[in-house]
Amino acid sequence: MTNELMVQVPRSLKYNRSFVTLMTAQAISNLGDWLHLLAILTLVGIRWNATPWEITFTTLCAALPVLLTGPFAGALADRVNRKWLMIAADGARIVIVGGFIFADQIWHVYVLLILKSLFDVVFSPAKNGKLKEIVPHEQLGQAVSISSVIEQMSKIIGPALGGLLVAAFGITWCFVLDSASFLISGIILLWIPGARVIQSASQKVEHVRKETAGVTPSGEKAAFLKDTMEGIRMLASLPQVGTSLILLAAAILFLQFADSQTVVLFRQLPGISSDLLGWCVAASGVGTLIAAMSVQKWKKAGHVVKMGLGTSMMGLVIGTAGMIVGVWPHAGLGANLLLISLFALAGVGIGFAIVPFQILLQEQTPEPMTGRVFGTVGSIMTASNIMGPVVGGLLVTSFGVVPAFICSGILLTLLGVMYVMIRRQKRNSMDGSLAAKSMVTGE
CATH class of the missing domain: 1.20.1250.20 (MFS general substrate transporter like domains)
Known part of the structure; x- marks a missing residue:
């Protein structure tokens, strides 16, 4: 009886290799979401001497896609393989962030910011859905909390690290390292399973989806x-x-x-x-x-x-x-x-x-x-x-x-x-x- 109870108790999340791998990739990818922020403001606001409205529009280009396309990104994450969707989002952002190095007009920055923000939105629901595929239901609350802490900390550390990079090495190197962060995240994601690991949880999710949606x-x-x-x-x-x-x-x-x-x-x-x-x-x-x-x-x-x-x-x-x-x-x-x-x-x-x-x-x-x-x-x-x-x-x-x-x-x-x-x-x-x-x- 004791052995049966021991088998039923899920192991600590730190022993869940898929979860640890996903959180590592998320941390690096989330860091890349914010690493470029300071470099863009320095480029547009100080080097190019942009007007207040041009600076405002720069901010809006990064924020509006998050507000407008979130539901669609969530629906996409429910229909395709989430592992490859996250890798595709990271791959696209490698190219997009690299494009900032060659931007020489402000409208280039607008277009690149919109494109990057669209793939930022795609990554998040795919990651949240993947959590349910690799973490037992009993540990899902703890896993979500850990993921939320990582996301919030990246908003703090990313701009700060970007500021240090711009001050120490210049704007170009900030974009290079930001692009590299998405490359590293995409490579790490190759080590998480593409198929569902927690079958019972996935069946429940699918059943609820069919009943409600x-x-x-x-x-x-x-x-x-x-x-x-x-x-x-x-x-x-x-x-x-x-x-x-x-x-x-x-x-x-x-x-x-x-x-x-x-x-x-x-x-x-x-x-x-x-x-x-x-x-x-x-x-x-x-x-x-x-x-x-x-x-x-x-x-x-x-x-x-x-x-x-x-x-x-x-x-x-x-x-x-x-x-x-x-x-x-x-x-x-x-x-x-x-x-x-x-x-x-x-x-x-x-x-x-x-x-x-x-x-x-x-x-x-x-x-x-x-x-x-x-x-x-x-x-x-x-x-x-x-x-x-x-x-x-x-x-x-x-x-x-x-x-x-x-x-x-x-x-x-x-x-x-x-x-x-x-x-x-x-x-x-x-x-x-x-x-x-x-x-x-x-x-």
Whole structure:
């Protein structure tokens, strides 16, 4: 009997070679998703002296395909061999990222960004589907959590590493190494099985798909809309998560007013070096990493309070950066070092705004609803990332880049302070209710 029980217990995920291989490939591929970001901003914003609207459109070219083609990419991942779909996506991105080396006009960058973003979208649902093929159902929640951590960390490490590469070796080498990252990821993926490993799980998934989606395109569209609405309803019903999502989406929106126009701000400094942007982005990434590693150790404050404080910190730093450039136009080494330090503090604020929300979402989302809830959150965050640069471009064009930064800073600071005050008010109200209940019941 003991032997039978031992056989039924799945081994640790670290012994699942297919899973470890997939996560390794994902880590390298996700890193490549973000490695090129700083190089493109430096190329377009500083070397080519692009206008605020051209910089805004650069951001939109990377974000819009994620918002518009996500459902179609998911449907494709359900119909073809996921292993080869991921390898094909990596292969295409090797060529596309390599094309940035030869881009000499801004419309070349637009086209390449759109193409790369399309294949970024294809990779993610194929990877998520592959998880279900190689991980037992009992370990799926743990596997999804590990995959989410890798994805979030790549958003932190990628731009920071890209900033260091641009500062140390130049833009071209950043594109070369980015292209190489997709090559390495594609080669690693050759070692995962192409066929399903967990047969029982795959049969259940197929059975559910047929019952809910049917075999017709209209049925699949209805199922997708139904799943989307279920994700929204679940978010609204989860304690703290729905309101925290509103805070984070607003914070990302306000942050993008300024963040999307950082290159324009730096151009106000005479004789600006392209290395400064790289070091600032790297410093921001380091700050976010520090916050991510320390946020769990600070247990006295709740997740929502940490988010509010992080948002306020971002606002104070961004507003200060705008004022420094406005009152210190002839910046030298001192101003450069101060800006790098401010970006590091902004990274800490970003970490305290985002990481607690991710933890809160993981803790309160039921496992069967993970995909729908996280998909809905991703769509909302993408919408904020799209709207922010548009408003930022409008502000910079109408009033100038320094007022846009100060406006962004004020909005973020007020948003964070307001949310901390509301959260404390709710907590005091709950404590008062509990005390009154105790007096009535005599407990």
